[in-house]
Amino acid sequence: MSRLEQHSAYNYLRHTKKFPNVWCAGCGIGIVMGALIRAIDHLELDQNDVALVSGIGCTGRMPVYMDFNTMHTTHGRALAFATGLKLAQPRLKVIVIMGDGDALAIGGNHFLHAARRNMDLTAIVVNNAIYGMTGGQYSPTTPIDLRATTAPYGNVEPPIPVGELAIAAGAAFVARGTVYHAVELDRLIAQAIQKEGFSLVEAVSYCHTTLGRINKLGTAGDMMNTIKNNSVTLSAAEKMSEEDRQAKIVRGVLRDVERPGYLRLYDQVIERAIAQEASHAG
């Protein structure tokens, strides 16, 4: 047995694809991929019953490497394609993997409405606060005052809080983890996959190649350390003042409520339609 076959992720990878993966050395997206594989492995889901849908960007490459039903769709439209897939094949566990720009800028509209409908999808937003693949343009989650190739004098646009936006839009389950707390991320993703309705996991990551280099934030390890030092658990955050909390990455399950998922509501529509048609026919 080769050394690689001893890895728990081995059975979930497409070995016809070129490895090592396309991401820069030390990129957090690979850590999220590992966490997703461990979550699926923990839940003992059949690979044929899982569908991964992604959009465009660094994060969009993730399903390419993973041996499930996969769709690599157009920029920002991953949730729209996933909605169609879920309605056509309700037995599938549909997991949508997006970057911050993909989910919130180009696909912001789809993001809001998938959450509002409580569509039975699991969305994972890898938030590295920049458009990495296209060369470091600022994204809707780039912090204020950080520089980007399209904001050489510093970004003046306030970032979108991803989790809070999903809560406001009506998602049933919203959690935030970081790539430093990878084992916690496994657990959050596993919880999200099991949830009825729209579940979102925001995985806070970093981009040391574009954002890090332009702002002199250091290596992947340095940026990982920043995430480690800047994040607090939800229970610790509740004891902090509002001002202190704003500067922190709050980890944990931000929202977990029972709300009927879209598929259950749609089944009711079908029942009503059948009953109405039957009464007309009678």
Add this chain to the structure above:
Amino acid sequence: MTENDLQPAPAAAATARSKSGPRGRVIVFGSWCKGCRLCVDFCPKHVLALDENDHPYPANPEACNACRWCETHCPDLAIVVKPVQ
């Protein structure tokens, strides 16, 4: 990819373990490794070091307590930690 370039150095292997408790053996799949150093920088027991190819190897294997930090955080899925008795 040769796998034997990832074997621990004999001198380091002789380092005595400091405490009792779980032990692990770190296995690195060198051809998938991009040399990002995350495992070397963050290993709480300083088990790993970089070799001349910038790939990690267990320079201090006796110190490994099988916490699996390197395995769960390797962005290239290139590390496995096996528990040893």
